[in-house]
Amino acid sequence: MPAPRSEVLEIRASDDIVRVRQRVRTASVEVGLGLVDQTKIVTAASELARNTLDYGGGGTAAIEIIDDGGRRGVRIVFEDDGPGIPDISVAMRDGYTTGGGLGLGLSGARRLSNEFDIRSSPGAGTRVMIARWK
Amino acid sequence: MDRSGTMLFADLLGRAKTRIMADWSAELERANARVPGRVSTQELVAQGREVLELLQSAASSGDSDPTSAAYSRLRDLLAEMSRARAFQGFSPTETATFVFSLKKPVFDAFRTEPDLSPDAMSAGLWTATTLIDGLGLFTMEVFQKSREEVIIRQQREISELSTPVVKLWDGVLALPLIGTLDSERTQVVMENLLQSIVDHTAEIAIIDITGVPTVDTLVAQHLLKTVAAARLMGADCIISGIRPQIAQTMVHLGVELNVVSKATLADALALALQRIGRRVVSASPAPAVRASA
Numbered sequence: 001m002p003a004p005r006s007e008v009l010e011i012r013a014s015d016d017i018v019r020v021r022q023r024v025r026t027a028s029v030e031v032g033l034g035l036v037d038q039t040k041i042v043t044a045a046s047e048l049a050r051n052t053l054d055y056g057g058g059g060t061a062a063i064e065i066i067d068d069g070g071r072r073g074v075r076i077v078f079e080d081d082g083p084g085i086p087d088i089s090v091a092m093r094d095g096y097t098t099g100g101g102l103g104l105g106l107s108g109a110r111r112l113s114n115e116f117d118i119r120s121s122p123g124a125g126t127r128v129m130i131a132r133w134k
Numbered sequence: 135m136d137r138s139g140t141m142l143f144a145d146l147l148g149r150a151k152t153r154i155m156a157d158w159s160a161e162l163e164r165a166n167a168r169v170p171g172r173v174s175t176q177e178l179v180a181q182g183r184e185v186l187e188l189l190q191s192a193a194s195s196g197d198s199d200p201t202s203a204a205y206s207r208l209r210d211l212l213a214e215m216s217r218a219r220a221f222q223g224f225s226p227t228e229t230a231t232f233v234f235s236l237k238k239p240v241f242d243a244f245r246t247e248p249d250l251s252p253d254a255m256s257a258g259l260w261t262a263t264t265l266i267d268g269l270g271l272f273t274m275e276v277f278q279k280s281r282e283e284v285i286i287r288q289q290r291e292i293s294e295l296s297t298p299v300v301k302l303w304d305g306v307l308a309l310p311l312i313g314t315l316d317s318e319r320t321q322v323v324m325e326n327l328l329q330s331i332v333d334h335t336a337e338i339a340i341i342d343i344t345g346v347p348t349v350d351t352l353v354a355q356h357l358l359k360t361v362a363a364a365r366l367m368g369a370d371c372i373i374s375g376i377r378p379q380i381a382q383t384m385v386h387l388g389v390e391l392n393v394v395s396k397a398t399l400a401d402a403l404a405l406a407l408q409r410i411g412r413r414v415v416s417a418s419p420a421p422a423v424r425a426s427a
Contacts, residue, residue, distance in 0.1 A: 021348055025347075035379045036378070036379040036382050036383070038379070039348070039379040039380060039383045040379075040382070040383050042348055043348055043349070043350050043383045043387060046348055046350040047350050050352060101352065101355060102351045102354065102355050104387055104388045105350075105351050107388065108351060108386065108387035108388050108389070111386045111387065111388065112383065112386050112387060
Protein backbone atom coordinates (compact mmCIF):
# COMPACT_ATOMS: atom_id res chain seq x y z
CA MET A 1 0.00 0.00 0.00
CA PRO A 2 1.66 3.27 -1.02
CA ALA A 3 1.41 5.83 1.78
CA PRO A 4 -0.64 8.80 0.63
CA ARG A 5 0.87 12.30 0.64
CA SER A 6 -1.42 13.39 3.40
CA GLU A 7 -3.89 11.52 5.49
CA VAL A 8 -6.18 12.54 8.33
CA LEU A 9 -6.95 9.94 10.96
CA GLU A 10 -9.64 10.23 13.60
CA ILE A 11 -8.57 9.60 17.18
CA ARG A 12 -11.60 8.42 19.11
CA ALA A 13 -10.49 5.25 20.91
CA SER A 14 -7.26 3.61 22.00
CA ASP A 15 -7.30 1.42 18.86
CA ASP A 16 -6.89 4.61 16.87
CA ILE A 17 -3.57 5.28 18.58
CA VAL A 18 -2.30 1.97 17.24
CA ARG A 19 -3.48 3.00 13.77
CA VAL A 20 -1.71 6.36 14.04
CA ARG A 21 1.52 4.58 14.98
CA GLN A 22 1.21 2.18 12.05
CA ARG A 23 0.55 4.95 9.53
CA VAL A 24 3.37 7.09 10.88
CA ARG A 25 5.68 4.11 10.57
CA THR A 26 4.56 3.48 6.98
CA ALA A 27 5.16 7.14 6.13
CA SER A 28 8.59 7.22 7.76
CA VAL A 29 9.64 4.07 5.93
CA GLU A 30 8.51 5.69 2.70
CA VAL A 31 10.63 8.82 3.19
CA GLY A 32 13.56 6.58 4.07
CA LEU A 33 14.06 7.35 7.76
CA GLY A 34 16.49 5.04 9.53
CA LEU A 35 15.32 2.60 12.17
CA VAL A 36 16.20 4.89 15.08
CA ASP A 37 14.47 7.91 13.55
CA GLN A 38 11.44 5.81 12.66
CA THR A 39 11.18 4.64 16.24
CA LYS A 40 11.58 8.19 17.54
CA ILE A 41 8.86 9.74 15.42
CA VAL A 42 6.50 6.79 15.97
CA THR A 43 7.00 7.05 19.72
CA ALA A 44 6.46 10.82 19.67
CA ALA A 45 3.29 10.34 17.61
CA SER A 46 2.10 7.72 20.07
CA GLU A 47 2.52 10.13 22.99
CA LEU A 48 0.72 12.98 21.25
CA ALA A 49 -2.07 10.76 19.94
CA ARG A 50 -2.70 9.56 23.46
CA ASN A 51 -2.72 13.15 24.75
CA THR A 52 -5.25 14.02 22.05
CA LEU A 53 -7.45 11.19 23.24
CA ASP A 54 -7.00 11.41 27.01
CA TYR A 55 -6.79 15.17 27.54
CA GLY A 56 -8.36 16.56 24.36
CA GLY A 57 -11.27 14.14 24.39
CA GLY A 58 -10.43 12.91 20.90
CA GLY A 59 -9.45 14.68 17.72
CA THR A 60 -7.50 14.13 14.56
CA ALA A 61 -3.98 13.36 13.40
CA ALA A 62 -2.94 14.59 9.98
CA ILE A 63 0.06 12.67 8.68
CA GLU A 64 1.91 14.24 5.82
CA ILE A 65 5.03 13.48 3.83
CA ILE A 66 6.92 16.74 3.37
CA ASP A 67 9.58 17.74 0.92
CA ASP A 68 11.66 20.93 0.98
CA GLY A 69 13.28 20.37 -2.37
CA GLY A 70 15.94 17.91 -1.38
CA ARG A 71 15.13 16.54 2.00
CA ARG A 72 12.02 14.58 2.81
CA GLY A 73 10.34 14.12 6.11
CA VAL A 74 7.20 13.26 7.98
CA ARG A 75 4.96 15.83 9.62
CA ILE A 76 2.08 15.05 11.90
CA VAL A 77 -0.43 17.58 13.19
CA PHE A 78 -2.61 16.64 16.14
CA GLU A 79 -5.71 18.69 16.74
CA ASP A 80 -8.46 18.52 19.32
CA ASP A 81 -11.28 20.72 20.57
CA GLY A 82 -10.68 19.84 24.19
CA PRO A 83 -10.27 22.09 27.20
CA GLY A 84 -6.86 23.35 26.04
CA ILE A 85 -3.73 23.92 28.10
CA PRO A 86 -3.71 26.94 30.45
CA ASP A 87 0.07 27.24 30.71
CA ILE A 88 2.11 25.64 27.97
CA SER A 89 5.49 26.25 29.59
CA VAL A 90 4.36 24.35 32.68
CA ALA A 91 2.89 21.55 30.58
CA MET A 92 6.17 21.20 28.71
CA ARG A 93 8.10 20.62 31.93
CA ASP A 94 9.45 17.12 32.54
CA GLY A 95 7.40 15.25 35.08
CA TYR A 96 4.41 17.57 34.99
CA THR A 97 1.15 15.69 34.58
CA THR A 98 -2.49 16.25 35.37
CA GLY A 99 -3.54 12.73 34.52
CA GLY A 100 -1.36 10.32 36.50
CA GLY A 101 1.11 9.57 33.71
CA LEU A 102 4.87 9.96 33.86
CA GLY A 103 4.61 13.56 32.68
CA LEU A 104 7.11 13.03 29.91
CA GLY A 105 4.86 12.73 26.88
CA LEU A 106 4.84 16.32 25.68
CA SER A 107 8.44 17.16 26.57
CA GLY A 108 9.61 13.76 25.32
CA ALA A 109 7.81 14.24 22.01
CA ARG A 110 9.65 17.54 21.55
CA ARG A 111 13.01 15.87 22.17
CA LEU A 112 12.14 13.09 19.72
CA SER A 113 11.25 15.46 16.88
CA ASN A 114 13.22 17.87 14.70
CA GLU A 115 10.39 20.38 14.66
CA PHE A 116 7.84 20.95 17.37
CA ASP A 117 5.10 23.50 17.66
CA ILE A 118 2.29 23.68 20.16
CA ARG A 119 -0.64 26.07 20.24
CA SER A 120 -3.32 25.98 22.83
CA SER A 121 -5.43 28.19 24.99
CA PRO A 122 -8.09 27.36 27.55
CA GLY A 123 -11.35 26.43 25.87
CA ALA A 124 -9.93 26.62 22.37
CA GLY A 125 -8.46 23.17 21.96
CA THR A 126 -4.88 22.17 21.26
CA ARG A 127 -2.81 21.83 18.12
CA VAL A 128 0.58 20.13 18.17
CA MET A 129 2.81 19.78 15.13
CA ILE A 130 5.87 17.54 14.98
CA ALA A 131 8.17 16.77 12.10
CA ARG A 132 11.17 14.57 11.56
CA TRP A 133 13.50 15.07 8.59
CA LYS A 134 15.64 12.48 6.94
CA MET B 135 -53.88 -7.62 -1.20
CA ASP B 136 -50.80 -8.83 0.61
CA ARG B 137 -52.09 -12.35 0.97
CA SER B 138 -53.29 -12.60 -2.60
CA GLY B 139 -49.95 -11.29 -3.83
CA THR B 140 -48.19 -13.93 -1.80
CA MET B 141 -50.45 -16.67 -3.15
CA LEU B 142 -49.88 -15.41 -6.68
CA PHE B 143 -46.15 -15.52 -6.11
CA ALA B 144 -46.36 -19.04 -4.67
CA ASP B 145 -48.49 -20.21 -7.62
CA LEU B 146 -46.05 -18.69 -10.05
CA LEU B 147 -43.12 -20.41 -8.34
CA GLY B 148 -45.00 -23.68 -8.63
CA ARG B 149 -46.00 -23.31 -12.23
CA ALA B 150 -42.89 -21.72 -13.71
CA LYS B 151 -40.34 -23.33 -11.45
CA THR B 152 -38.37 -25.06 -14.19
CA ARG B 153 -38.09 -21.88 -16.17
CA ILE B 154 -37.23 -19.67 -13.21
CA MET B 155 -34.60 -22.18 -12.11
CA ALA B 156 -33.09 -22.31 -15.61
CA ASP B 157 -32.92 -18.50 -15.76
CA TRP B 158 -31.56 -18.27 -12.24
CA SER B 159 -28.89 -20.89 -13.00
CA ALA B 160 -27.76 -18.76 -15.91
CA GLU B 161 -27.62 -15.68 -13.65
CA LEU B 162 -25.69 -17.57 -10.99
CA GLU B 163 -23.31 -18.93 -13.56
CA ARG B 164 -22.66 -15.47 -14.91
CA ALA B 165 -22.03 -14.07 -11.41
CA ASN B 166 -19.84 -17.02 -10.50
CA ALA B 167 -17.74 -16.65 -13.67
CA ARG B 168 -16.50 -13.29 -12.36
CA VAL B 169 -15.03 -14.87 -9.25
CA PRO B 170 -13.99 -18.34 -10.30
CA GLY B 171 -12.66 -21.09 -8.13
CA ARG B 172 -14.30 -20.71 -4.75
CA VAL B 173 -17.56 -22.52 -5.33
CA SER B 174 -18.59 -24.61 -8.32
CA THR B 175 -21.53 -23.53 -10.43
CA GLN B 176 -23.16 -26.94 -9.92
CA GLU B 177 -23.04 -26.39 -6.19
CA LEU B 178 -24.57 -22.93 -6.57
CA VAL B 179 -27.37 -24.26 -8.76
CA ALA B 180 -28.05 -27.09 -6.32
CA GLN B 181 -28.28 -24.56 -3.49
CA GLY B 182 -30.52 -22.39 -5.67
CA ARG B 183 -32.87 -25.29 -6.34
CA GLU B 184 -33.16 -25.96 -2.63
CA VAL B 185 -33.81 -22.29 -1.88
CA LEU B 186 -36.50 -22.09 -4.55
CA GLU B 187 -38.21 -25.22 -3.22
CA LEU B 188 -38.29 -23.86 0.34
CA LEU B 189 -39.35 -20.42 -0.86
CA GLN B 190 -42.32 -21.87 -2.72
CA SER B 191 -43.53 -23.92 0.22
CA ALA B 192 -43.07 -20.98 2.58
CA ALA B 193 -44.89 -18.54 0.28
CA SER B 194 -47.78 -20.97 -0.24
CA SER B 195 -48.55 -20.57 3.46
CA GLY B 196 -49.74 -17.09 2.44
CA ASP B 197 -47.29 -15.40 4.72
CA SER B 198 -45.21 -12.65 3.12
CA ASP B 199 -43.03 -11.81 6.11
CA PRO B 200 -39.59 -13.40 5.66
CA THR B 201 -39.00 -13.23 9.42
CA SER B 202 -42.07 -15.34 10.22
CA ALA B 203 -42.12 -18.98 11.26
CA ALA B 204 -43.15 -20.16 7.79
CA TYR B 205 -39.76 -19.12 6.48
CA SER B 206 -37.68 -20.59 9.27
CA ARG B 207 -36.34 -23.53 7.21
CA LEU B 208 -35.43 -21.22 4.36
CA ARG B 209 -33.72 -18.86 6.78
CA ASP B 210 -31.76 -21.74 8.28
CA LEU B 211 -30.56 -22.77 4.84
CA LEU B 212 -29.58 -19.22 3.87
CA ALA B 213 -27.87 -18.68 7.21
CA GLU B 214 -25.81 -21.80 6.75
CA MET B 215 -24.81 -20.78 3.22
CA SER B 216 -24.05 -17.24 4.27
CA ARG B 217 -21.92 -18.35 7.19
CA ALA B 218 -19.96 -20.72 4.97
CA ARG B 219 -19.35 -17.88 2.51
CA ALA B 220 -18.17 -15.54 5.26
CA PHE B 221 -15.60 -18.08 6.40
CA GLN B 222 -14.52 -18.81 2.82
CA GLY B 223 -13.75 -15.14 2.36
CA PHE B 224 -16.53 -14.14 -0.04
CA SER B 225 -17.25 -10.44 -0.34
CA PRO B 226 -20.59 -9.13 0.91
CA THR B 227 -21.61 -8.35 -2.68
CA GLU B 228 -20.91 -11.86 -3.86
CA THR B 229 -22.91 -13.27 -0.97
CA ALA B 230 -25.89 -10.99 -1.45
CA THR B 231 -25.91 -11.42 -5.22
CA PHE B 232 -26.87 -15.06 -4.77
CA VAL B 233 -30.27 -14.07 -3.38
CA PHE B 234 -30.80 -10.86 -5.34
CA SER B 235 -30.09 -12.53 -8.68
CA LEU B 236 -33.38 -14.40 -8.25
CA LYS B 237 -35.28 -11.19 -8.93
CA LYS B 238 -34.81 -11.01 -12.67
CA PRO B 239 -35.98 -14.60 -13.36
CA VAL B 240 -39.04 -14.06 -11.14
CA PHE B 241 -39.90 -10.73 -12.76
CA ASP B 242 -39.52 -12.25 -16.22
CA ALA B 243 -41.82 -15.09 -15.25
CA PHE B 244 -44.45 -12.61 -13.99
CA ARG B 245 -44.20 -10.59 -17.17
CA THR B 246 -44.94 -13.55 -19.40
CA GLU B 247 -47.83 -14.83 -17.25
CA PRO B 248 -51.01 -14.87 -19.32
CA ASP B 249 -54.28 -13.34 -18.02
CA LEU B 250 -52.85 -11.44 -15.08
CA SER B 251 -54.63 -8.17 -14.33
CA PRO B 252 -52.33 -5.17 -13.80
CA ASP B 253 -53.44 -5.10 -10.16
CA ALA B 254 -52.61 -8.74 -9.62
CA MET B 255 -49.31 -8.35 -11.43
CA SER B 256 -48.42 -5.38 -9.27
CA ALA B 257 -49.39 -7.21 -6.07
CA GLY B 258 -47.39 -10.28 -7.04
CA LEU B 259 -44.33 -8.28 -8.01
CA TRP B 260 -44.49 -6.28 -4.82
CA THR B 261 -44.58 -9.42 -2.70
CA ALA B 262 -41.78 -11.01 -4.68
CA THR B 263 -39.54 -7.99 -4.40
CA THR B 264 -40.10 -7.40 -0.68
CA LEU B 265 -39.60 -11.08 0.06
CA ILE B 266 -36.38 -11.36 -1.92
CA ASP B 267 -35.10 -8.09 -0.42
CA GLY B 268 -35.93 -9.34 3.05
CA LEU B 269 -34.14 -12.62 2.45
CA GLY B 270 -31.16 -10.83 0.92
CA LEU B 271 -30.87 -8.55 3.93
CA PHE B 272 -31.15 -11.51 6.23
CA THR B 273 -28.28 -13.15 4.32
CA MET B 274 -26.19 -10.03 4.81
CA GLU B 275 -26.93 -9.89 8.49
CA VAL B 276 -25.78 -13.45 9.00
CA PHE B 277 -22.74 -12.75 6.85
CA GLN B 278 -21.85 -9.70 8.93
CA LYS B 279 -22.36 -11.57 12.18
CA SER B 280 -20.17 -14.42 11.00
CA ARG B 281 -17.41 -12.00 10.06
CA GLU B 282 -17.65 -10.44 13.50
CA GLU B 283 -17.38 -13.90 15.02
CA VAL B 284 -14.18 -14.41 13.04
CA ILE B 285 -12.80 -11.12 14.32
CA ILE B 286 -13.73 -11.84 17.91
CA ARG B 287 -12.17 -15.28 17.67
CA GLN B 288 -8.97 -13.80 16.28
CA GLN B 289 -8.89 -11.17 19.01
CA ARG B 290 -9.20 -13.89 21.59
CA GLU B 291 -6.49 -15.91 19.91
CA ILE B 292 -4.21 -12.91 19.85
CA SER B 293 -4.74 -12.06 23.50
CA GLU B 294 -4.14 -15.66 24.54
CA LEU B 295 -1.16 -15.89 22.27
CA SER B 296 0.56 -13.01 23.92
CA THR B 297 0.08 -13.74 27.59
CA PRO B 298 2.00 -16.89 28.46
CA VAL B 299 4.16 -16.81 31.54
CA VAL B 300 6.94 -19.33 31.02
CA LYS B 301 8.82 -21.10 33.75
CA LEU B 302 12.50 -21.17 32.83
CA TRP B 303 13.88 -22.68 35.99
CA ASP B 304 12.75 -23.26 39.56
CA GLY B 305 12.05 -19.78 40.80
CA VAL B 306 12.69 -18.11 37.43
CA LEU B 307 9.77 -16.98 35.27
CA ALA B 308 9.81 -15.29 31.87
CA LEU B 309 7.13 -13.15 30.29
CA PRO B 310 7.77 -12.66 26.58
CA LEU B 311 5.69 -9.65 25.55
CA ILE B 312 4.57 -9.25 21.96
CA GLY B 313 2.83 -6.39 20.17
CA THR B 314 0.98 -3.38 21.45
CA LEU B 315 1.31 -2.78 25.15
CA ASP B 316 -0.98 0.15 25.80
CA SER B 317 -4.31 -1.58 25.84
CA GLU B 318 -6.33 -3.17 28.60
CA ARG B 319 -4.62 -6.36 27.50
CA THR B 320 -1.48 -5.17 29.24
CA GLN B 321 -3.34 -5.18 32.52
CA VAL B 322 -4.25 -8.85 32.00
CA VAL B 323 -0.69 -9.75 31.05
CA MET B 324 0.73 -8.06 34.12
CA GLU B 325 -1.83 -9.63 36.44
CA ASN B 326 -0.94 -13.01 34.94
CA LEU B 327 2.68 -12.44 35.78
CA LEU B 328 1.96 -11.43 39.36
CA GLN B 329 -0.29 -14.44 39.86
CA SER B 330 2.36 -16.74 38.39
CA ILE B 331 4.93 -15.30 40.77
CA VAL B 332 2.71 -16.45 43.63
CA ASP B 333 1.93 -19.83 42.05
CA HIS B 334 5.55 -20.70 41.35
CA THR B 335 7.00 -18.86 44.36
CA ALA B 336 9.32 -17.23 41.87
CA GLU B 337 12.28 -15.13 42.96
CA ILE B 338 13.05 -13.68 39.57
CA ALA B 339 10.80 -12.65 36.71
CA ILE B 340 12.25 -11.80 33.31
CA ILE B 341 10.13 -9.47 31.18
CA ASP B 342 11.23 -9.76 27.58
CA ILE B 343 10.16 -6.92 25.29
CA THR B 344 11.88 -8.04 22.10
CA GLY B 345 8.49 -8.26 20.41
CA VAL B 346 7.26 -4.82 21.45
CA PRO B 347 7.65 -2.35 18.56
CA THR B 348 7.05 0.88 20.48
CA VAL B 349 7.89 1.75 24.06
CA ASP B 350 6.32 5.07 24.95
CA THR B 351 5.69 6.60 28.35
CA LEU B 352 2.53 4.60 28.96
CA VAL B 353 4.24 1.30 28.16
CA ALA B 354 7.16 2.32 30.35
CA GLN B 355 4.76 3.19 33.14
CA HIS B 356 3.07 -0.21 32.86
CA LEU B 357 6.45 -1.90 33.03
CA LEU B 358 7.53 0.14 36.04
CA LYS B 359 4.31 -0.56 37.90
CA THR B 360 4.62 -4.27 37.28
CA VAL B 361 8.21 -4.28 38.44
CA ALA B 362 7.21 -2.40 41.59
CA ALA B 363 4.34 -4.79 42.31
CA ALA B 364 6.57 -7.82 41.75
CA ARG B 365 9.15 -6.34 44.09
CA LEU B 366 6.52 -5.97 46.82
CA MET B 367 5.79 -9.64 46.37
CA GLY B 368 9.43 -10.48 46.89
CA ALA B 369 10.42 -11.10 43.28
CA ASP B 370 13.05 -9.21 41.32
CA CYS B 371 12.45 -8.30 37.71
CA ILE B 372 14.89 -8.22 34.85
CA ILE B 373 13.90 -6.56 31.62
CA SER B 374 15.41 -8.01 28.49
CA GLY B 375 15.24 -7.44 24.77
CA ILE B 376 15.48 -3.65 24.65
CA ARG B 377 16.61 -3.06 21.08
CA PRO B 378 19.10 -0.27 20.27
CA GLN B 379 16.54 2.02 18.60
CA ILE B 380 14.18 1.63 21.54
CA ALA B 381 16.94 2.30 24.04
CA GLN B 382 17.85 5.55 22.24
CA THR B 383 14.23 6.60 22.01
CA MET B 384 13.65 5.96 25.70
CA VAL B 385 16.64 8.09 26.61
CA HIS B 386 15.31 11.00 24.50
CA LEU B 387 11.87 10.52 25.92
CA GLY B 388 13.38 10.90 29.37
CA VAL B 389 12.09 7.60 30.70
CA GLU B 390 14.28 5.95 33.27
CA LEU B 391 13.71 2.30 33.92
CA ASN B 392 15.34 1.77 37.27
CA VAL B 393 15.44 -1.93 36.68
CA VAL B 394 18.16 -4.37 35.86
CA SER B 395 18.06 -4.88 32.13
CA LYS B 396 19.88 -7.12 29.72
CA ALA B 397 20.13 -7.04 25.96
CA THR B 398 18.90 -10.56 25.39
CA LEU B 399 16.76 -13.12 27.14
CA ALA B 400 19.81 -15.41 27.25
CA ASP B 401 21.82 -12.84 29.22
CA ALA B 402 18.89 -12.29 31.53
CA LEU B 403 18.59 -16.03 32.20
CA ALA B 404 22.31 -16.27 32.88
CA LEU B 405 22.00 -13.45 35.42
CA ALA B 406 18.92 -15.03 36.98
CA LEU B 407 20.68 -18.37 37.40
CA GLN B 408 23.67 -16.65 38.94
CA ARG B 409 21.38 -14.85 41.41
CA ILE B 410 19.74 -18.06 42.57
CA GLY B 411 23.13 -19.67 42.91
CA ARG B 412 23.15 -21.92 39.87
CA ARG B 413 25.75 -22.24 37.22
CA VAL B 414 25.58 -23.65 33.76
CA VAL B 415 28.55 -25.91 33.28
CA SER B 416 29.52 -27.94 30.27
CA ALA B 417 29.49 -31.67 30.43
CA SER B 418 33.17 -32.41 29.87
CA PRO B 419 34.89 -32.86 27.55
CA ALA B 420 32.59 -30.93 25.21
CA PRO B 421 33.49 -27.27 24.61
CA ALA B 422 31.95 -24.75 26.97
CA VAL B 423 28.56 -23.53 25.88
CA ARG B 424 26.79 -20.63 27.42
CA ALA B 425 23.18 -21.05 28.42
CA SER B 426 21.11 -20.12 25.45
CA ALA B 427 17.45 -19.40 25.25
